[in-house]
Amino acid sequence: MIKRVLPWLFVLFAMPALAAGDGPVLLQSGANISDQASLQRGAQLYVNYCGSCHSLEYMRYSRLAKDLGLTEEQVMRDLNFTGGKFGETMKAAMPAGLGTEAIGSEDWFGKAPPDLSLIARARQNGPNYIYTYLLSFYPDPTRPIGWNNTVFPNASMPHVLWERQGIQNLRKVDEHTESGGHATGPAFDLLKPGTRSVDEYRQDARDITAFLQYVGEPAALDREKYGIWVILYLLLFTCVAYLLKHEYWKDVH
Numbered sequence: 001m002i003k004r005v006l007p008w009l010f011v012l013f014a015m016p017a018l019a020a021g022d023g024p025v026l027l028q029s030g031a032n033i034s035d036q037a038s039l040q041r042g043a044q045l046y047v048n049y050c051g052s053c054h055s056l057e058y059m060r061y062s063r064l065a066k067d068l069g070l071t072e073e074q075v076m077r078d079l080n081f082t083g084g085k086f087g088e089t090m091k092a093a094m095p096a097g098l099g100t101e102a103i104g105s106e107d108w109f110g111k112a113p114p115d116l117s118l119i120a121r122a123r124q125n126g127p128n129y130i131y132t133y134l135l136s137f138y139p140d141p142t143r144p145i146g147w148n149n150t151v152f153p154n155a156s157m158p159h160v161l162w163e164r165q166g167i168q169n170l171r172k173v174d175e176h177t178e179s180g181g182h183a184t185g186p187a188f189d190l191l192k193p194g195t196r197s198v199d200e201y202r203q204d205a206r207d208i209t210a211f212l213q214y215v216g217e218p219a220a221l222d223r224e225k226y227g228i229w230v231i232l233y234l235l236l237f238t239c240v241a242y243l244l245k246h247e248y249w250k251d252v253h
Contacts, residue, residue: 023124024151025186029131031210033220039068042211045204047079047090049160050116056090058117059215064090067218111156120209120216127213134161134205138170138188150186165201166194 032038043064061084065075072086082093092113120126133151137159140148145158150170159165168188196204214221 024132024136026125026128026151027132027135029127029206029209031127031131031206031213033210033214035210036069038207038210039214040070041204042207042209042214043068043079045208046211047081050208051081051090052093053113053157054116055092056117056215057115059090059218060087061085061090062087063218067214067221113157116212116215118216120213126216127209130212131205131209134208135165135202136186136188137162137165138168161201161204162194164194164196164204166190167192 061075061080062072064070064079065072065086070079076086080090082091084091120130123129129151133149136150137147138150139146142148143154145156147157147159147162149155149157149159168190171187171189190198194201
C-alpha cells in the first residue's frame with residue numbers, strides 16, 4: 001500500500017517544488033490592492049510611463065474613478081491623455097501605426113506592445129513577476145534599445161522608468177551567490193542614482209504592480225471586502241445548525 005502511495009505523494013508535493021525552481025528568482029512585491037492611495041499612485045505612474053504604448057482594454061475610466069475614489073474631473077484631467085470618453089476603455093496613447101500614415105508602436109518596436117489588462121493574472125506569481133521585472137533593467141549595448149532585463153531577457157521594452165530608478169549594472173554570474181553557494185538571483189550595482197531613492201523607486205514599482213493587479217480583477221476589491229462577512233455568516237449558521245441538530249436529536253438519546 002505504501003509503495004503505491006509514495007509515487008503520488010511525490011507528484012503532489014515534489015513536482016510543484018521543482019516547477020517553482022524554474023525561471024527567474026522573483027521578489028515579493030508586497031502589493032496591496034486594498035491600499036487606495038497606492039492604487040492612485042500606480043494609476044498615475046502607469047498612464048505617464050506605460051500608457052503611451054500599453055493599453056488596458058478591459059478597464060474603463062468610469063470604473064477606475066469609482067474604485068479609486070476619484071472624480072470624473074480628476075480622471076479625465078490626470079489619467080486620460082488619449083482624448084477618450086469617460087465611459088470608454090483605456091487605450092494606448094500611441095497607435096499601432098503600422099500600415100497607417102502615423103508612426104506608431106509597431107514601427108518603433110516591430111510589434112505592437114501587448115495589452116496589460118490581464119498581465120497580473122496571465123503570469124505565474126503575476127504581482128511578484130511585475131514587481132521584479134520593473135526592478136531588473138540594466139544597460140546592454142548589444143540590444144537595439146540599449147536595455148535588457150533579467151526577468152524577461154531580450155525584451156523589446158526600453159527602461160521607461162530609468163530616470164526615476166537610475167542606471168544599474170548587472171553583476172557577473174559568479175557573484176550572484178551567497179557564501180553557502182545558493183543562488184539568490186541577479187544582483188545589481190547602482191551606477192547613476194535616479195530622481196528617486198532605492199526605497200522610493202521600490203515603492204513606485206509596488207504601486208504600479210498593485211494597480212495592474214487591481215486592473216486584472218477589479219471585483220477583487222468587493223470580494224475581499226465582503227469575504228469577512230461571508231465567513232462570519234457561515235460561522236453563525238454553523239452555530240445555529242449545531243443547536244438545531246442538538247434540539248432535534250436530544251430525545252433520541
